[in-house]
Amino acid sequence: xxxxxxxxxxxxxxxxxxxxxxxxxxxxxxxxxxxxxxxxxxxxxxxxxxxxxxxxxxxxxxxxxxxxxxxxxxxxxxxxxxxxxxxxxxxxxxxxxxxxxxxxxxxxxxxxxxxxxxxxxxxxxxxxxxxxxxxxxxxxxxxxxxxxxxxxxxxxxxxxxxxxxxxxxxxxxxxxxxxxxxxxxxxxxxxxxxxxxxxxxxxxxxxxxxxxxxxxxxxxxxxxxxxxxxxxxxxxxxxxxxxxxxxxxxxxxxxxxxxxxxxxxxxxxxxxxxxxxxxxxxxxxxxxxxxxxxxxxxxxxxxxxxxxxxxxxxxxxxxxxxxxxxxxxxxxxxxxxxxxxxxxxxxxxxxxxxxxxxxxxxxxxxxxxxxxxxxxxxxxxxxxxxxxxxxxxxxxxxxxxxxxxxxxxxxxxxxxxxxxxxxx
DNA sequence: TCTGGGGTCCTAGGACCC
DNA sequence: TCTGGGGTCCTAGGACCC
Numbered sequence: 001x002x003x004x005x006x007x008x009x010x011x012x013x014x015x016x017x018x019x020x021x022x023x024x025x026x027x028x029x030x031x032x033x034x035x036x037x038x039x040x041x042x043x044x045x046x047x048x049x050x051x052x053x054x055x056x057x058x059x060x061x062x063x064x065x066x067x068x069x070x071x072x073x074x075x076x077x078x079x080x081x082x083x084x085x086x087x088x089x090x091x092x093x094x095x096x097x098x099x100x101x102x103x104x105x106x107x108x109x110x111x112x113x114x115x116x117x118x119x120x121x122x123x124x125x126x127x128x129x130x131x132x133x134x135x136x137x138x139x140x141x142x143x144x145x146x147x148x149x150x151x152x153x154x155x156x157x158x159x160x161x162x163x164x165x166x167x168x169x170x171x172x173x174x175x176x177x178x179x180x181x182x183x184x185x186x187x188x189x190x191x192x193x194x195x196x197x198x199x200x201x202x203x204x205x206x207x208x209x210x211x212x213x214x215x216x217x218x219x220x221x222x223x224x225x226x227x228x229x230x231x232x233x234x235x236x237x238x239x240x241x242x243x244x245x246x247x248x249x250x251x252x253x254x255x256x257x258x259x260x261x262x263x264x265x266x267x268x269x270x271x272x273x274x275x276x277x278x279x280x281x282x283x284x285x286x287x288x289x290x291x292x293x294x295x296x297x298x299x300x301x302x303x304x305x306x307x308x309x310x311x312x313x314x315x316x317x318x319x320x321x322x323x324x325x326x327x328x329x330x331x332x333x334x335x336x337x338x339x340x341x342x343x344x345x346x347x348x349x350x351x352x353x354x355x356x357x358x359x360x361x362x363x364x365x366x367x368x369x370x371x372x373x374x375x376x377x378x379x380x381x382x383x384x385x386x387x388x389x390x391x392x393x394x395x396x397x398x399x400x401x402x403x404x405x406x407x408x409x410x411x412x413x414x415x416x417x418x419x420x421x422x423x424x
Numbered sequence: 425t426c427t428g429g430g431g432t433c434c435t436a437g438g439a440c441c442c
Numbered sequence: 443t444c445t446g447g448g449g450t451c452c453t454a455g456g457a458c459c460c
Contacts, residue, residue, distance in 0.1 A: 032428035039428065039460095055427040073428095100431095100460050184458050215434065217457075244430055251425080293427060303453090417429085432459075439452080 001229050002139060004106040004120065005146040006089060006127075008082075009134045009154070011102035012040035015081045016071050018132035028069045031056060034248055035072055084131045092123050097233040105143055105233050120160040139163065143231045144224035147181040148172075148199070165227070172200035172225065182221045187214055199225060240277070245269045246287075246417025253413045256328045259288065260321060266418040267320045271313035274420060280309040281420040284316060286323035288413045299415075302326040320418055 008014060012030040017023045027044035031037065037055045038045075048066065050059055062068065082101045090096050095107035111119060120137040127135050138149030140163035148171070153161035163171060178188045180199050190213050196202050202210075203225040210218045220230040245266040253259055263286060274281060283306055289299030302323040310316065 033430095034428060036426080036428055053428075057426040060426095103460080182458065186457060215457090217434065240431085242431075246429065248428070291427085301454095415428095419430090430460090432457105434457080435455090437453095439450100441449085441451105442447100 001141055002108040002112055002116070003141065003143055003146045003233070004093075004108050004123075004137050004139045005099075005143070005150045006104045006106060006123070007136050007138075007150050007154070008085060008102040009136055009159075010040055010042055011082075011133070012071075012073060012078055013042045014133050015074075015078050018081065019077075023069055026069055027066050028071070030071045030073050033073060036248060039073065081131060081133060085127055085133055085135070088127050088130050089123070091126070092119070095233055095235055097235060098237065105146065107233055108139065116162050117158075117160055120162070121158070124159055135159070137161075140168075141165070141227040142224040142229050143233075144181050144221060145227070148175060148179065151179065168227070169200065172203055173198055175199035177202050180221060180225070182217065187218060190214065240279070242419055242421045243270060243273055243277075243279075244417060244419035245273070246415065246419075248415045249413070252291075253416070256325075259328055259413060259416060260324055262416050263320050263324045263418055264317060266416070267317045268313050270418055270420050271311060271316055274311035280311045281316060282306055282309045283421045284319050284323060285419045285421065286320055286327055287417050287419075288327050289415045290413065291415075300327060303421075316420070 013023075013028045016028060016030065023042075025044070026042070027048065028042040029038045029045055029050070030040035032039045035056065037053050038050060038059070039052070041050060041052065044066075045068065048062060050062065056070075059068075063070065078101060085102075086096065086098050086104055089104050089106060093106040093108060093111075097105040099105055108116065108119070116139055120139065123137060124135055127133060136150055136153040136159045138146050138151070138153045138161050140146045140149045145163055145168070149161045149163040152163070152171075153159055175198060177183050177191050177196060177199060180202065183191070183202075191197070191202065194205075194209065194213065196205055202222060205222060207219060207222070210222050214221075223230045247262070247266070249262070253262070267284075283303055285301050285303045287299060287301035304319045304323045304326075306315075306319055
């Protein structure tokens with residue numbers, strides 16, 4: 001196999017520059033959805049040492065000093081530019097996998113009789129001409145190796161790097177494990193504990209060790225480094241399995257009213273997305289979290305199964321609000337207060353016994369799982385799903401609310417979201 | 425004060441049944 | 443009543459990615 005990874009350089013910034021040529025050679029950043037942090041950086045920004053994901057407030061002084069141009073992200077524009085790039089690439093190989101908004105894998109196996117360097121230059125020039133977007137291309141035997149080759153391409157003058165079999169050993173010896181695709185912080189730490197620091201050491205590690213420490217995911221990476229294709233090109237995009245709408249709040253949210261408003265807004269967004277993509281949901285999930293940057297961050301989610309699949313906002317909202325109540329009244333509080341949890345579980349068990357079977361059947365679709373119930377139970381002998389009849393359950397929540405809101409003061413929500421699953 | 429949003433895949437372990 | 447194996451299904455949580 002010969003696989004090319006095409007990667008658009010500083011993609012969002014490049015898109016902005018296409019429509020505003022004055023930005024050429026100027027320092028430019030594009031911010032995340034909420035304008036919270038940097039998600040795309042021009043070369044000039046990288047040279048200033050501003051990292052990916054840096055929060056905006058931390059670079060305020062640099063912005064003034066270097067006259068940095070700042071943009072909120074415009075995903076409609078980027079998506080459109082992305083399609084143009086991908087369409088162009090399809091002229092160069094019949095087998096193209098659109099991997100992300102700014103990356104694609106191309107199968108070049110049929111073209112090995114050509115000068116691949118030349119061919120890749122041709123691709124670069126055409127994409128540049130037709131779309132205005134600069135790209136880099138790395139080529140090798142597998143996706144994982146092509147990813148590494150692409151890193152080299154980015155650093156080279158020509159923007160193209162072909163990693164030949166004869167050069168792989170030297171190349172991998174000079175590559176640290178962190179730079180291998182699929183090796184994140186957690187895996188890298190595990191590998192280093194086992195004395196594996198370079199990509200070459202990883203390639204030569206024993207299958208048994210890797211399987212045990214990193215599972216099949218890790219093993220696939222190792223085999224790919226050895227030149228064996230374990231991650232074949234996916235030529236048709238599989239249908240999505242879930243979609244999510246979430247935001248961080250600019251300040252902590254402590255009232256149920258505010259939380260409900262946020263969730264209602266996210267739900268209608270999710271409904272729009274569903275209808276646009278002609279999909280329907282079979283379950284919804286609501287989640288809330290405290291700041292990730294405090295000492296003991298807490299997050300929790302509640303999943304509500306729907307009686308029928310739907311993409312009607314009103315319908316979704318009904319169940320989303322049930323989930324919101326659950327999160328607010330119980331979800332986070334459960335994890336916080338173990339003793340209280342035990343008491344509540346006890347209460348709920350008695351409730352369950354009072355129900356007759358018919359009720360349970362009838363309301364099964366309203367089953368609300370409260371995550372984390374098992375967390376502090378120790379042996380796991382007591383694990384219960386709280387099966388509830390929504391109206392009476394909500395009434396009970398109302399009665400208990402003073403107790404919970406007291407607990408709640410300790411747990412300001414700074415992030416909330418809503419996701420829709422359509423597995424069935 | 426302010427720290428993104430949106431995804432996928434894998435696994436361990438519990439529930440439930442025979 | 444206790445013990446246990448085999449199998450399936452489901453979920454939470456952890457890992458990764460852009």
